Amino acid sequence: MSEHGDDGDRGRTAAAWHVLVGACGGIAIYKTVELVRLLARRGYATTVVETEAARRFVLPLTFAAASQSAVLDDDVAWSASGGWFEHIEAARRADVLVIAPATATTLAKLAAGLADNLLSAIYLAFRGPVILAPSMNWAMYEHPATQQNLRLLAERGCTVLPATRGQLACGEEGSGRMAEPEVILATVQRTLGALSGGPLAGRKVVVTAGGTREPIDAVRFLGNRSSGRMGRAVAEASVAHGADVTLISTTPMTGAACEVTLVETAAEMAAAVTRAVADADVLVMAAAVSDFRPAEPLEGKIERADKDTLTLDLVRTVDVLAEAARPGLYRVAFAAEAGPRLDRARAKRRAKDVDLMVFNDILAAGIGIGSEDNEITIIGHDREEQVARAPKDVCAEAIVRAIERDLAARAGTGRGG
Numbered sequence: 001m002s003e004h005g006d007d008g009d010r011g012r013t014a015a016a017w018h019v020l021v022g023a024c025g026g027i028a029i030y031k032t033v034e035l036v037r038l039l040a041r042r043g044y045a046t047t048v049v050e051t052e053a054a055r056r057f058v059l060p061l062t063f064a065a066a067s068q069s070a071v072l073d074d075d076v077a078w079s080a081s082g083g084w085f086e087h088i089e090a091a092r093r094a095d096v097l098v099i100a101p102a103t104a105t106t107l108a109k110l111a112a113g114l115a116d117n118l119l120s121a122i123y124l125a126f127r128g129p130v131i132l133a134p135s136m137n138w139a140m141y142e143h144p145a146t147q148q149n150l151r152l153l154a155e156r157g158c159t160v161l162p163a164t165r166g167q168l169a170c171g172e173e174g175s176g177r178m179a180e181p182e183v184i185l186a187t188v189q190r191t192l193g194a195l196s197g198g199p200l201a202g203r204k205v206v207v208t209a210g211g212t213r214e215p216i217d218a219v220r221f222l223g224n225r226s227s228g229r230m231g232r233a234v235a236e237a238s239v240a241h242g243a244d245v246t247l248i249s250t251t252p253m254t255g256a257a258c259e260v261t262l263v264e265t266a267a268e269m270a271a272a273v274t275r276a277v278a279d280a281d282v283l284v285m286a287a288a289v290s291d292f293r294p295a296e297p298l299e300g301k302i303e304r305a306d307k308d309t310l311t312l313d314l315v316r317t318v319d320v321l322a323e324a325a326r327p328g329l330y331r332v333a334f335a336a337e338a339g340p341r342l343d344r345a346r347a348k349r350r351a352k353d354v355d356l357m358v359f360n361d362i363l364a365a366g367i368g369i370g371s372e373d374n375e376i377t378i379i380g381h382d383r384e385e386q387v388a389r390a391p392k393d394v395c396a397e398a399i400v401r402a403i404e405r406d407l408a409a410r411a412g413t414g415r416g417g
């Protein structure tokens with residue numbers, strides 16, 4: 001196992017974290033394939049250990065493809081040559097062990113300290129954080145034996161993601177569904193973030209996401225094309241760097257790795273942000289907040305009737321960024337400009353007195369608002385960094401690293417915050 005919390009862990013990229021996924025023989029293993037795909041996509045070095053029963057459900061080939069890495073199983077363990085023992089080596093390499101699905105049998109083995117297959121031996125040999133995602137028929141799950149094993153494992157420090165209620169594979173209804181892959185991924189991110197020990201570890205970060213909706217009447221609104229992806233990516237990158245994150249969003253963020261507050265209008269966003277930043281260190285305003293709103297939204301519905309034209313009276317919305325300003329709060333804003341207008345973004349950074357301004361060109365095809373990718377320039381007080389077209393999580397990682405650099409420099413110069 002790697003050493004945690006030392007300087008070597010600071011600012012580790014995802015690829016430097018090794019996630020070991022133990023898959024057991026339960027129907028929910030089909031969701032584990034998705035979990036492994038998500039982990040690998042996030043850049044975590046991911047290795048899967050399958051039990052004998054797991055291999056009857058999903059062939060190692062599938063997990064090897066999803067993880068881009070060879071799968072470990074009991075055959076590998078017994079045929080190991082060259083003087084190493086796979087259960088000890090795997091435990092040494094891993095930073096976190098996730099067991100999903102955790103079957104009743106494997107939970108019983110872990111609780112009893114049995115080491116009669118590769119996965120249970122790795123569990124005993126591993127000294128890092130363990131995440132368990134149980135899944136089984138509701139009666140098996142609720143059985144006192146299973147519940148006692150789960151309690152015991154939680155008392156020993158394992159993070160247990162409780163099974164949820166719903167339709168089970170056996171056709172019955174009840175508790176026993178494995179936590180969704182996104183929820184397990186979020187738990188892995190939070191766990192590794194806490195180990196990172198970098199400048200954001202333990203800091204409170206508030207991120208806004210999505211486009212605000214300003215009501216015109218009871219059914220229509222004035223909105224924009226923001227998907228909320230950039231904000232979510234920054235929130236999750238901050239979690240991965242150990243921050244305690246609040247995401248204030250206009251769109252639901254299923255399975256997000258952090259606490260999510262849903263809002264609709266600029267005024268609601270301003271109120272939520274002002275509340276959240278009271279004890280925060282960093283605010284990242286990735287939301288596309290409407291600059292104007294209908295002066296007097298109609299309670300009912302504007303009827304088409306005999307109208308040929310309709311004039312809406314608009315008034316300015318609240319400036320969320322300005323409202324949230326307070327001494328010591330590190331603020332990041334976004335400037336979406338029509339054209340390569342870096343000059344305007346630089347001027348905005350100075351005018352708004354923010355620590356970082358993230359510029360993107362809304363006229364460039366395939367990037368920015370509503371897209372999967374972005375291409376940004378991060379403008380700071382004394383440096384600029386360009387990130388070539390890349391998925392938004394890659395851009396988010398660059399933004400979070402820029403924040404960390406500044407926070408570390410502030411701490412070094414005693415500027416606080």
Ligand SMILES: Cc1cc2nc3c(=O)[nH]c(=O)nc-3n(C[C@H](O)[C@H](O)[C@H](O)COP(=O)(O)O)c2cc1C
Nearest residue numbers: 024025026027051053054103104105106135136137
């Ligand atoms: C079709 C089938 C489905 C099963 N589904 C589950 C399940 O969802 N959860 C569970 O705890 N056990 C389930 N079992 C039982 C386990 O596969 C069995 O206990 C096995 O020994 C578990 O071994 P492992 O924990 O080493 O993977 C299932 C068995 C079969 C045949």
